[in-house]
Amino acid sequence: MKMLIIATLATVAPAPKYVTPTDIVGKAPASAWRAIPAEDLLVVDLKSGARVVIQLAPGFAPVHVANIRTLARAKWWDGAAIYRVQDNYVVQWGHNEGLKLPAGIVTKPPAEYDRAIAELKVTPFPYRDSYAPRAGFADGWPVAVQAGRVNLTHCYGYVGVGRNLSPDTGTGGELYAVIGQAPRQLDRVIAVVGRVISGIEAMSSLPRGTEALGFYKERSSEVPIASARLAADMPVAERPTYEVIDTGSATFAAYVRKRANRRDDFYIRPAGGVELCNVPVPVRLAK
Numbered sequence: 001m002k003m004l005i006i007a008t009l010a011t012v013a014p015a016p017k018y019v020t021p022t023d024i025v026g027k028a029p030a031s032a033w034r035a036i037p038a039e040d041l042l043v044v045d046l047k048s049g050a051r052v053v054i055q056l057a058p059g060f061a062p063v064h065v066a067n068i069r070t071l072a073r074a075k076w077w078d079g080a081a082i083y084r085v086q087d088n089y090v091v092q093w094g095h096n097e098g099l100k101l102p103a104g105i106v107t108k109p110p111a112e113y114d115r116a117i118a119e120l121k122v123t124p125f126p127y128r129d130s131y132a133p134r135a136g137f138a139d140g141w142p143v144a145v146q147a148g149r150v151n152l153t154h155c156y157g158y159v160g161v162g163r164n165l166s167p168d169t170g171t172g173g174e175l176y177a178v179i180g181q182a183p184r185q186l187d188r189v190i191a192v193v194g195r196v197i198s199g200i201e202a203m204s205s206l207p208r209g210t211e212a213l214g215f216y217k218e219r220s221s222e223v224p225i226a227s228a229r230l231a232a233d234m235p236v237a238e239r240p241t242y243e244v245i246d247t248g249s250a251t252f253a254a255y256v257r258k259r260a261n262r263r264d265d266f267y268i269r270p271a272g273g274v275e276l277c278n279v280p281v282p283v284r285l286a287k
Contacts, residue, residue: 018264024255025282032251033243041231047224050202056194061112067172074102077228086214088180091203113188114151127273131184137247152192155277157200161191179204182277197283241286
């Protein structure tokens with residue numbers, strides 16, 4: 001009788017090993033990754049010791065990004081602070097318009113809120129987008145597509161330019177990062193200039209401001225910035241280096257499908273769809 005039980009158990013097939021999005025990214029070939037230029041990395045060090053690294057998007061907001069590079073090279077943010085933390089919305093930093101801008105800044109940049117689709121190769125997003133007729137990925141960035149124009153999207157961790165009422169477009173001196181549910185209603189309204197690729201938790205975990213729009217009531221509550229540098233201006237041995245996955249690659253296509261159709265140990269059933277901002281483009285430290 002015992003031998004019969006053992007033989008029966010031996011015929012039971014092991015549970016299938018389901019592939020996860022992390023598995024797909026982890027096995028991506030070297031050809032699926034693209035180096036992020038050091039000129040496109042803004043390294044922000046807080047006086048607390050935390051570091052935030054932002055990948056800039058010159059292909060979508062070239063004038064604003066040029067301003068940001070000029071500000072970094074002028075050490076304009078050294079001694080600035082995070083002065084606004086609004087729950088489920090944004091963290092904002094700069095001098096709160098309290099410091100004269102350095103020479104070389106374009107004080108009235110164009111409204112860099114979208115660009116022509118003909119100028120880009122867009123990999124289509126195969127699922128519905130709530131804010132545009134179509135969506136996709138271009139040069140490693142999630143984009144919405146409408147009326148022949150393409151715009152970056154306000155996803156979690158994405159960085160935009162603070163501005164006053166239109167026609168003001170902001171200079172890039174006051175920046176914010178999204179720390180809540182993606183406020184896509186801001187798409188094509190404010191210039192998106194990049195995304196936080198490392199250290200977003202240093203911003204999203206800050207105490208919330210108690211004044212209107214999340215501003216800190218007292219200057220003593222603000223979070224001081226020690227420095228903000230372009231990685232290209234740091235000593236080679238000290239500069240961080242990152243790679244972003246090629247959003248036109250077969251690896252990324254498989255990753256998108258798996259994000260929409262999870263079938264692993266935790267998931268009970270596949271969703272059959274996913275929101276654009278819930279497909280974060282993988283970024284990794286370069287080896």
